[in-house]
Amino acid sequence: MTKDIILAGVGGQGILSIAACIGMAALEEQLFLKQAEVHGMSQRGGAVQSHLRLSSSEIASDLIPEGHADLVISVEPMESLRYLSMLKHNGYIITSINPYINIPSYPDIEVLLKEIWSQPKYITLDADQMAKECGSVKAANMVILGAAAPFLGLKPESITKAIGMIFGSKGEDVVNMNLKAMHAGRDLALKQL
Amino acid sequence: MQRLLLLGDEAIAQGAIDAGLSGIYAYPGTPSTEIMEYVQASKEAKAKNIRALWSANEKTAMESALGMSYAGKRAMVCMKHVGLNVAADAFVNSAITGANGGLVVVAADDPSMHSSQNEQDSRFYGRFSFIPILEPANQQEAYNMVRYAFDLSEKMRIPVMVRITTRLAHSRTGIECLETKQQNDIHLPENLRQFVLLPSIARKQYRELLNKQPLLEEESLVSGYNNYIDGADKSTGIIACGLAYNYLIENFADHKVPFPVLRIGQYPIPVKMVNQLYESCDKILVLEDGYPIIEELLKGMLDKGKTIRGRLDGSLPRDGELTPNIVGSALGRTFEKGAAIPELVKNRPPKLCDGCSHNDAFLALNEALATYSRGRVFSDIGCYTLSALEPLESINSCVDMGASITMAIGAADAGLVPAVAAIGDSTFTHSGITGLLDAVNNQSPITVLILDNATTGMTGGQASSAYGKVEDICKGLGVDEAHIKVLKPLHKFHDENVQAIKEELEYPGVSVIIPRRECIQTLNRRMRQKAKVKSMDI
Numbered sequence: 001m002t003k004d005i006i007l008a009g010v011g012g013q014g015i016l017s018i019a020a021c022i023g024m025a026a027l028e029e030q031l032f033l034k035q036a037e038v039h040g041m042s043q044r045g046g047a048v049q050s051h052l053r054l055s056s057s058e059i060a061s062d063l064i065p066e067g068h069a070d071l072v073i074s075v076e077p078m079e080s081l082r083y084l085s086m087l088k089h090n091g092y093i094i095t096s097i098n099p100y101i102n103i104p105s106y107p108d109i110e111v112l113l114k115e116i117w118s119q120p121k122y123i124t125l126d127a128d129q130m131a132k133e134c135g136s137v138k139a140a141n142m143v144i145l146g147a148a149a150p151f152l153g154l155k156p157e158s159i160t161k162a163i164g165m166i167f168g169s170k171g172e173d174v175v176n177m178n179l180k181a182m183h184a185g186r187d188l189a190l191k192q193l
Numbered sequence: 194m195q196r197l198l199l200l201g202d203e204a205i206a207q208g209a210i211d212a213g214l215s216g217i218y219a220y221p222g223t224p225s226t227e228i229m230e231y232v233q234a235s236k237e238a239k240a241k242n243i244r245a246l247w248s249a250n251e252k253t254a255m256e257s258a259l260g261m262s263y264a265g266k267r268a269m270v271c272m273k274h275v276g277l278n279v280a281a282d283a284f285v286n287s288a289i290t291g292a293n294g295g296l297v298v299v300a301a302d303d304p305s306m307h308s309s310q311n312e313q314d315s316r317f318y319g320r321f322s323f324i325p326i327l328e329p330a331n332q333q334e335a336y337n338m339v340r341y342a343f344d345l346s347e348k349m350r351i352p353v354m355v356r357i358t359t360r361l362a363h364s365r366t367g368i369e370c371l372e373t374k375q376q377n378d379i380h381l382p383e384n385l386r387q388f389v390l391l392p393s394i395a396r397k398q399y400r401e402l403l404n405k406q407p408l409l410e411e412e413s414l415v416s417g418y419n420n421y422i423d424g425a426d427k428s429t430g431i432i433a434c435g436l437a438y439n440y441l442i443e444n445f446a447d448h449k450v451p452f453p454v455l456r457i458g459q460y461p462i463p464v465k466m467v468n469q470l471y472e473s474c475d476k477i478l479v480l481e482d483g484y485p486i487i488e489e490l491l492k493g494m495l496d497k498g499k500t501i502r503g504r505l506d507g508s509l510p511r512d513g514e515l516t517p518n519i520v521g522s523a524l525g526r527t528f529e530k531g532a533a534i535p536e537l538v539k540n541r542p543p544k545l546c547d548g549c550s551h552n553d554a555f556l557a558l559n560e561a562l563a564t565y566s567r568g569r570v571f572s573d574i575g576c577y578t579l580s581a582l583e584p585l586e587s588i589n590s591c592v593d594m595g596a597s598i599t600m601a602i603g604a605a606d607a608g609l610v611p612a613v614a615a616i617g618d619s620t621f622t623h624s625g626i627t628g629l630l631d632a633v634n635n636q637s638p639i640t641v642l643i644l645d646n647a648t649t650g651m652t653g654g655q656a657s658s659a660y661g662k663v664e665d666i667c668k669g670l671g672v673d674e675a676h677i678k679v680l681k682p683l684h685k686f687h688d689e690n691v692q693a694i695k696e697e698l699e700y701p702g703v704s705v706i707i708p709r710r711e712c713i714q715t716l717n718r719r720m721r722q723k724a725k726v727k728s729m730d731i
Contacts, residue, residue: 084534
């Protein structure tokens with residue numbers, strides 16, 4: 001089993017919280033794991049990416065080769081398209097449709113969504129709205145994680161356990177809210193499949 | 194066995210803690226920052242009373258670590274590649290003094306300049322200084338190498354460099370830890386003149402250093418960090434240094450390379466192994482994630498031997514970091530290409546945060562300078578360098594730590610009056626103080642903005658050595674108190690801030706303006722922690 005995943009977003013949007021949950025779940029299943037993160041200057045509102053590789057055998061490169069990623073998981077719609085060259089032809093884009101507009105040349109959102117919907121395989125979701133319905137917009141990243149969950153090759157209970165471990169220190173209510181958000185994302189992805 | 198999910202930087206830190214570290218010294222710099230941060234956050238390090246505080250700059254860090262080594266304990270000093278330029282005087286001479294307690298210098302290079310002004314290769318410094326280098330291929334090796342580096346340092350009585358690059362530093366994977374080692378007891382060098390580099394002593398020490406080189410090369414042959422892996426296809430022999438080995442094997446099923454490979458993880462270069470590869474193969478491909486050092490040595494000035502492929506003949510790009518695809522292409526492999534990136538995807542460069550104090554400071558500076566010709570603001574290394582970009586477009590230079598003040602002096606000397614320097618509080622205490630002293634002695638007509646956000650911002654909000662000391666330092670250097678002004682960089686004070694800066698621009702001597710407001714990131718973090726503590730109280 002191998003899964004090569006590009007996580008995309010804008011510095012400050014917390015893509016590493018998604019990476020941490022997937023990483024924890026992968027460790028739970030005794031998989032090998034490498035996760036290349038972006039630190040430093042780009043974290044200041046710039047485009048950021050993380051390469052996350054899971055495998056049942058040892059992993060060599062910290063970077064995913066071009067055209068080799070199984071998934072692009074993005075917390076921002078324009079950023080979901082920035083790494084298309086990394087994605088396999090039959091790879092999935094899983095992205096929030098909530099734009100983060102901090103540049104004057106940001107494209108028209110309708111045109112942008114049409115571009116995403118013209119890709120071979122995608123799941124798009126209004127993660128902010130879904131997270132609000134689950135209790136807090138802060139859980140949007142867990143909604144997106146949920147939408148990606150059916151494609152990760154990980155057991156649902158490993159992901160549930162990982163969320164419990166990562167948010168455990170913040171109390172049971174926070175854990176349950178994040179679990180609810182993850183399940184909402186998962187249900188929506190399964191419907192769109 | 195304990196298995197931890199660690200960044201390369203964190204693996205180095207844990208490796209040092211487990212190897213009997215007594216003190217770590219550093220100045221923040223991407224991609225090295227997380228080494229010190231990990232030790233600072235480690236309960237284990239706290240329990241072992243390991244000294245872990247930020248230094249004013251890389252030179253003071255290097256010297257403090259050397260002092261701990263003198264006293265017989267194991268010390269680590271960490272910096273980004275350009276930090277080694279700052280520490281170079283101490284670093285080069287530490288090879289001549291030699292070490293007593295194990296001394297490990299971690300230099301974190303940044304090929305492709307993800308967060309840097311250049312992509313210099315620290316292996317040059319090791320070679321230049323006759324200091325052995327370890328270059329891990331992965332995070333587990335980084336952990337293990339730190340232990341070995343301390344042992345080697347004590348065995349050979351020499352500082353040892355661990356050279357990493359951004360990808361290794363900032364990639365996370367599972368690490369297996371070794372049994373922990375006790376810290377050394379304090380013990381001074383047998384020869385109390387070992388660290389006295391008077392010419393008569395230095396000449397003797399330098400010869401000793403040169404005499405150590407064959408022994409260090411022997412270590413390179415037997416340590417296990419350089420491996421000759423034979424392959425059936427002798428048309429090409431491959432030298433793969435550090436991380437490049439991963440990119441190489443990524444290109445082959447089951448990571449089995451059909452060519453003979455010399456995997457290099459330790460320097461001085463194991464010449465016997467290089468010769469074995471050269472003699473057995475038709476041509477050589479050299480993979481280095483940095484400058485083409487081995488490639489250039491192997492090729493020689495006249496390039497009259499076998500074909501040497503790499504960065505110099507265009508087989509690999511001359512600059513930038515390696516990737517699996519770049520390495521694969523050099524081996525003639527083809528790839529399934531992903532789709533093209535649609536044109537509507539626009540660049541999203543980093544920018545100052547919403548609510549950042551620097552933004553208000555530069556808006557005021559821009560307006561105060563509006564009546565002068567453009568191009569007179571010299572700046573420095575930090576978040577505020579982003580003010581070079583739209584929409585602010587405030588600054589005209591960013592070269593090295595502290596260069597803002599000294600470049601303003603030179604430009605003013607040339608007749609560019611007023612000249613302005615804009616420098617952060619942490620950069621000011623790192624390397625700006627001596628420049629300001631020059632300005633005072635020179636009576637330069639410059640206006641220095643010390644942008645005081647009470648932290649080292651760009652690297653994520655580490656403690657600033659300048660905290661609470663900026664005015665006193667300036668006064669102590671001889672800046673006239675009447676020309677030291679503290680401003681509150683907020684929109685509501687914009688007009689009075691513009692007026693204050695204008696007045697100082699007109700003053701024909703050294704003036705210092707301190708726009709002071711806490712970094713919005715550290716403020717938010719503090720508020721979150723406060724809220725957390727409060728909710729725990731309830």
